[in-house]
Amino acid sequence: MTSAAFDVLGIGNAIVDVISRADDAFLKTHDLTKGSMMLIDEARADQLYAAMGAGIEVSGGSCGNTMAGVASFGGKGAYIGKVRNDQLGGVFGHDIKAMGVSFETPSATSGPATARCLIVVTPDAQRTMSTYLGACTRLGPEDIDVARVGSAQVTYVEGYLWDAPEAKKAVLKAFDAAHAAGRKVSITLSDSFCVDRYRDEFRDLVRNKVDILFGNEAEIKALYQVDTFEKALEATRKDAKIAALTRSEKGSVVIKGGETHAVPAASVKKVIDTTGAGDLYASGFLFGFTHGKPLAECARLGGIAAAEIISHVGARPDQALKALI
Amino acid sequence: MTSAAFDVLGIGNAIVDVISRADDAFLKTHDLTKGSMMLIDEARADQLYAAMGAGIEVSGGSCGNTMAGVASFGGKGAYIGKVRNDQLGGVFGHDIKAMGVSFETPSATSGPATARCLIVVTPDAQRTMSTYLGACTRLGPEDIDVARVGSAQVTYVEGYLWDAPEAKKAVLKAFDAAHAAGRKVSITLSDSFCVDRYRDEFRDLVRNKVDILFGNEAEIKALYQVDTFEKALEATRKDAKIAALTRSEKGSVVIKGGETHAVPAASVKKVIDTTGAGDLYASGFLFGFTHGKPLAECARLGGIAAAEIISHVGARPDQALKALI
Numbered sequence: 264m265t266s267a268a269f270d271v272l273g274i275g276n277a278i279v280d281v282i283s284r285a286d287d288a289f290l291k292t293h294d295l296t297k298g299s300m301m302l303i304d305e306a307r308a309d310q311l312y313a314a315m316g317a318g319i320e321v322s323g324g325s326c327g328n329t330m331a332g333v334a335s336f337g338g339k340g341a342y343i344g345k346v347r348n349d350q351l352g353g354v355f356g357h358d359i360k361a362m363g364v365s366f367e368t369p370s371a372t373s374g375p376a377t378a379r380c381l382i383v384v385t386p387d388a389q390r391t392m393s394t395y396l397g398a399c400t401r402l403g404p405e406d407i408d409v410a411r412v413g414s415a416q417v418t419y420v421e422g423y424l425w426d427a428p429e430a431k432k433a434v435l436k437a438f439d440a441a442h443a444a445g446r447k448v449s450i451t452l453s454d455s456f457c458v459d460r461y462r463d464e465f466r467d468l469v470r471n472k473v474d475i476l477f478g479n480e481a482e483i484k485a486l487y488q489v490d491t492f493e494k495a496l497e498a499t500r501k502d503a504k505i506a507a508l509t510r511s512e513k514g515s516v517v518i519k520g521g522e523t524h525a526v527p528a529a530s531v532k533k534v535i536d537t538t539g540a541g542d543l544y545a546s547g548f549l550f551g552f553t554h555g556k557p558l559a560e561c562a563r564l565g566g567i568a569a570a571e572i573i574s575h576v577g578a579r580p581d582q583a584l585k586a587l588i
Numbered sequence: 589m590t591s592a593a594f595d596v597l598g599i600g601n602a603i604v605d606v607i608s609r610a611d612d613a614f615l616k617t618h619d620l621t622k623g624s625m626m627l628i629d630e631a632r633a634d635q636l637y638a639a640m641g642a643g644i645e646v647s648g649g650s651c652g653n654t655m656a657g658v659a660s661f662g663g664k665g666a667y668i669g670k671v672r673n674d675q676l677g678g679v680f681g682h683d684i685k686a687m688g689v690s691f692e693t694p695s696a697t698s699g700p701a702t703a704r705c706l707i708v709v710t711p712d713a714q715r716t717m718s719t720y721l722g723a724c725t726r727l728g729p730e731d732i733d734v735a736r737v738g739s740a741q742v743t744y745v746e747g748y749l750w751d752a753p754e755a756k757k758a759v760l761k762a763f764d765a766a767h768a769a770g771r772k773v774s775i776t777l778s779d780s781f782c783v784d785r786y787r788d789e790f791r792d793l794v795r796n797k798v799d800i801l802f803g804n805e806a807e808i809k810a811l812y813q814v815d816t817f818e819k820a821l822e823a824t825r826k827d828a829k830i831a832a833l834t835r836s837e838k839g840s841v842v843i844k845g846g847e848t849h850a851v852p853a854a855s856v857k858k859v860i861d862t863t864g865a866g867d868l869y870a871s872g873f874l875f876g877f878t879h880g881k882p883l884a885e886c887a888r889l890g891g892i893a894a895a896e897i898i899s900h901v902g903a904r905p906d907q908a909l910k911a912l913i
Contacts, residue, residue: 312682316686316687317647317682317683317684317687317904318646318679318683318686319644319902320644320645320646321644321645349674349675350674350675350701351675354645357638357640357642358642358643359642361608361643362641362642376675577644579642
């Protein structure tokens with residue numbers, strides 16, 4: 264195994280977030296489940312956008328946020344994801360490269376527009392997401408550069424990719440390429456509804472492929488269909504090599520075989536917008552992991568990144584994370 | 589004169605802001621003058637954007653910001669400005685309408701893209717703007733609905749429109765229509781470099797057409813080519829019917845004939861980004877003016893709106909301004 268060109272290579276849905284504030288009544292009127300991510304088609308996206316208040320547009324996508332975090336810590340990152348050659352696709356590409364992340368996936372020149380995630384932030388700082396996948400559905404195995412994947416210490420993907428069948432194939436190709444090169448692979452469960460959609464496949468992956476699993480309390484309980492975090496922990500311990508499980512203000516728990524590291528959350532003055540908390544936790548953890556830190560320290564770095572991101576609107580760091588550690 | 593359908597009708601360059609942080613060295617490297625607005629062509633816009641860090645996109649344009657402010661106070665506003673039928677044009681249209689501002693100007697279906705303003709915010713909270721006017725150059729007299737203008741108490745325009753010759757003609761048509769309907773017209777000087785470009789025309793307008801003049805200290809000094817605010821005040825008093833002149837942390841001074849109202853600035857906990865301070869001052873002032881408030885109260889409302897806008901990133905209100913008064 265040669266030395267790694269990248270610390271982390273991320274594969275994800277390349278999405279531009281449209282963030283707007285609204286009250287709980289808005290969620291009710293538009294049949295949105297608070298805190299969840301729902302997939303929508305273009306017509307519904309247009310209708311919902313028309314109903315939303317004035318917004319800000321900012322590059323997002325769960326894995327894109329994580330890679331921005333890795334770069335912000337000073338890590339070397341690469342990203343694979345599909346946009347269209349439209350204005351928002353240009354914004355996404357600009358932003359991820361401006362963070363210092365290598366991004367070479369060719370834009371689609373036909374087909375659906377760059378993906379948008381319509382995010383409604385309620386006064387309790389919770390975010391509710393409606394995603395139009397658009398060009399993301401065009402990511403496929405042909406976008407996976409095997410040599411590039413083999414040159415990253417960890418290949419990290421989002422469970423959301425399972426919503427695009429060709430993207431899932433791309434992930435499986437990348438996982439094989441990473442392992443063939445003696446590297447590690449990692450996945451986040453993304454969302455409890457996403458887990459419901461792909462439970463069997465995710466369980467199989469965790470048991471047989473994944474080296475580092477990320478998930479929050481709701482997601483890991485959904486994966487094993489248990490009603491307490493303790494039971495979920497027990498089940499995870501049997502399946503996963505390493506799992507980093509987040510619990511909001513209770514911090515996170517990392518398990519590896521018999522080891523358990525419970526790490527408290529970093530303090531936050533005021534929670535403004537929880538969008539990206541899990542994504543940024545993963546960035547801190549993976550930055551630490553690829554820099555040889557012990558697991559508890561990886562979790563602490565994850566907590567610091569998550570605390571930064573929930574202190575302001577938007578899911579990408581407002582300040583250099585490396586300055587916070 | 590019938591009752592007014594709109595409190596304020598604004599005409600401006602319809603622009604999407606791209607806001608990014610950078611240090612002073614970035615300004616030097618890219619030959620940017622701190623605090624100013626510079627016009628750039630598309631090639632320069634692409635080059636500068638490539639060099640900028642990750643950004644957020646948010647609807648802007650000086651007058652668009654003002655109209656968002658008027659609506660946020662609870663005022664009835666209409667806006668005239670030109671975007672292209674592209675993604676950023678869609679964002680601009682969505683956002684201004686989502687604020688409750690009537691916006692019916694047809695999008696251009698060919699020609700240059702929707703305008704972008706590349707805004708660099710330095711650690712001292714100053715903003716430096718580079719504007720690619722794009723589709724704004726296609727605004728013309730044919731976009732002025734005379735009846736609509738006549739149905740607004742005040743028609744408010746930005747001096748920046750002088751940079752697009754057809755847009756200037758549109759403004760002059762609107763001013764005549766407003767006066768013919770017994771309404772008032774108002775202009776902001778926009779920027780001291782803009783004043784340098786059109787000094788004679790602006791002086792003529794202030795003397796012969798404008799009912800309410802807005803400007804900051806640098807702009808009014810540039811208009812009369814004097815070196816102190818006091819001299820500028822004296823000159824303005826001779827020319828302008830009503831002038832509201834802003835002085836950053838020193839508040840504002842409103843003059844009308846022999847009357848002078850000096851109003852202190854509203855307090856701000858921490859200045860984050862000064863983008864839009866003047867635009868929002870105008871919104872508060874015009875909301876007050878069109879609701880029959882005395883001039884000093886108009887200035888106070890302007891100060892409240894300006895204080896809100898400089899407390900966060902972006903040039904449109906984060907919270908309902910009517911809740912602050």
